[in-house]
Amino acid sequence: MTMADAHNRSSTTFAPPRLSKSKYLSGLQCHKRLYLEIHQPALATPPDASTQAILDMGTEIGVLAQQRFQGGVLVKSGFRQREAAIAETATLLQDPMIPAIFEGAFEYDGVLVRVDILERVQNGEKGSSSWRLIEVKSSTRVKDVHLDDLAIQRHVVQGAGVRLDATCLMHIDTGYFYQGGEVDLKALFSIEDVSEAVTDRRGLVPARLAAMKALLLESRAPMIEPDQHCHTPYECPFWTHCTKEKPTRWIYHLPGKKEIVGQLVRQGIMTIDEIPNETRLSDVQRKVKNNVEWTSPELGRILHSVSYPIHHLDAETVMLALPRFPSTRPYQSLPVQWSNHIELESGDVMHQEFLHNEASEPRRQWAEALIESLGEKGSIVVYSAYEEALLRQLAETFPEFKSAFKAIVKRLWDLLPVIKSHYYHPNFNGSYSIKSVLPAVVPSLGYGDLMIQEGGQAAAEYYRMVFLESDWVERDSIREALLRYCERDTLAMVELRRVLREKAERHV
Ligand code: SF4
Numbered sequence: 001m002t003m004a005d006a007h008n009r010s011s012t013t014f015a016p017p018r019l020s021k022s023k024y025l026s027g028l029q030c031h032k033r034l035y036l037e038i039h040q041p042a043l044a045t046p047p048d049a050s051t052q053a054i055l056d057m058g059t060e061i062g063v064l065a066q067q068r069f070q071g072g073v074l075v076k077s078g079f080r081q082r083e084a085a086i087a088e089t090a091t092l093l094q095d096p097m098i099p100a101i102f103e104g105a106f107e108y109d110g111v112l113v114r115v116d117i118l119e120r121v122q123n124g125e126k127g128s129s130s131w132r133l134i135e136v137k138s139s140t141r142v143k144d145v146h147l148d149d150l151a152i153q154r155h156v157v158q159g160a161g162v163r164l165d166a167t168c169l170m171h172i173d174t175g176y177f178y179q180g181g182e183v184d185l186k187a188l189f190s191i192e193d194v195s196e197a198v199t200d201r202r203g204l205v206p207a208r209l210a211a212m213k214a215l216l217l218e219s220r221a222p223m224i225e226p227d228q229h230c231h232t233p234y235e236c237p238f239w240t241h242c243t244k245e246k247p248t249r250w251i252y253h254l255p256g257k258k259e260i261v262g263q264l265v266r267q268g269i270m271t272i273d274e275i276p277n278e279t280r281l282s283d284v285q286r287k288v289k290n291n292v293e294w295t296s297p298e299l300g301r302i303l304h305s306v307s308y309p310i311h312h313l314d315a316e317t318v319m320l321a322l323p324r325f326p327s328t329r330p331y332q333s334l335p336v337q338w339s340n341h342i343e344l345e346s347g348d349v350m351h352q353e354f355l356h357n358e359a360s361e362p363r364r365q366w367a368e369a370l371i372e373s374l375g376e377k378g379s380i381v382v383y384s385a386y387e388e389a390l391l392r393q394l395a396e397t398f399p400e401f402k403s404a405f406k407a408i409v410k411r412l413w414d415l416l417p418v419i420k421s422h423y424y425h426p427n428f429n430g431s432y433s434i435k436s437v438l439p440a441v442v443p444s445l446g447y448g449d450l451m452i453q454e455g456g457q458a459a460a461e462y463y464r465m466v467f468l469e470s471d472w473v474e475r476d477s478i479r480e481a482l483l484r485y486c487e488r489d490t491l492a493m494v495e496l497r498r499v500l501r502e503k504a505e506r507h508v
Pocket residue numbers: 029030031032033036224225226227229230231236237238239240242
């Protein structure tokens with residue numbers, strides 16, 4: 001336990017703090033997380049702008065979901081106005097003319113919840129109606145964590161005296177095909193009755209709540225070692241705090257299936273270097289344990305199997321929960337950006353790029369500019385099979401590009417499997433992501449100097465730039481950051497090929 005964990009509180013004289021459903025879910029993930037969120041929230045890593053953009057997308061979906069319930073009324077009192085929100089909700093419950101309540105507030109057993117949608121099922125006298133509790137998620141299916149989310153809501157709402165007929169999850173239906181015009185909310189959302197599964201979970205709530213309340217009265221955070229549970233169902237914001245004293249070769253950094261890590265930890269092994277030689281490891285795990293640079297004798301020959309002009313292509317996409325352009329589905333990958341570094345036989349390297357930076361259909365312009373940039377000659381180096389899948393999908397929607405894309409796909413040359421099979425560097429730490437591979441092979445080049453450093457962040461920033469941000473200075477700075485990020489991905493491939501060729505020559 002670190003000094004920061006040793007939070008001095010004068011023991012059991014306090015009443016446990018009020019919980020919310022998000023705190024309950026934090027407690028289910030990890031008691032230490034719940035404790036720190038309540039008593040030492042400053043130790044958390046704050047969400048960045050990209051995370052905020054994803055949350056904003058979820059809020060947008062929540063508002064849209066409400067529109068499916070005509071005549072529904074929103075509880076206007078905010079999240080900090082607890083008593084006012086509860087009173088407002090109680091008044092709405094008793095008005096038989098109101099078919100649905102949005103953001104209704106309820107408190108029971110020391111837990112406050114706000115319910116996304118309560119739909120009146122049967123009218124009764126003075127609030128005695130029965131209701132359907134509906135949680136809205138921007139995900140595409142029911143997940144385990146949603147059942148726990150609904151279980152705590154049902155515990156509180158029923159405890160507060162409301163009769164529930166059903167408990168449901170409303171989520172995005174990826175089968176919906178948007179053809180333009182007004183969005184069909186009935187088709188966009190699917191409502192699944194999960195009452196039975198939630199009943200099983202609800203039985204566990206009182207004991208779980210009691211354990212959480214008891215731990216919150218302790219003077220110190222519980223001693224819980226960080227491991228796989230810190231990333232599921234959500235990334236824990238205390239990861240940096242909990243792992244700051246771990247060694248560089250901490251056993252948890254062993255890639256691949258985490259069961260082996262659990263077994264090794266149970267044997268008291270805390271670093272990769274302590275793993276006994278006879279332990280059964282996968283190929284990658286063995287390379288990480290050996291921790292030495294390795295070059296296959298085949299590497300040089302394979303790297304020379306490209307033809308000039310050598311293009312280096314990276315595409316960026318965005319996935320929108322709410323489809324905005326005709327002939328798209330929710331969460332379909334929409335290409336919005338590409339970068340192409342072209343290496344000529346003379347050794348000169350040119351750079352071309354494209355970024356669709358407005359809220360309109362991006363695909364046609366993206367494809368036309370790409371086809372022109374790639375021309376008809378030379379290999380096209382990519383890093384993963386992502387670009388190929390994207391081109392094949394686009395060819396289905398835009399038959400006019402089919403033959404051009406088919407020709408492009410034939411020229412694709414994937415650097416990732418080449419590196420996986422023919423080269424290893426200790427600084428990969430078991431990861432073949434270009435974000436790990438580039439700084440290991442080309443130490444002068446990485447992503448640390450960029451505002452955007454990975455694909456998920458790029459997609460979230462793109463969404464923020466096009467759909468949320470109104471300040472043009474901020475929009476301009478995001479645009480520049482997106483261009484520099486994508487450019488780095490393709491320059492990375494140029495430099496990786498160059499340095500790996502040199503290494504292969506030295507190895508011969
Ligand atoms: S990082 Fe892991 S161990 Fe630490 S509080 Fe979060 S979930 Fe718990």
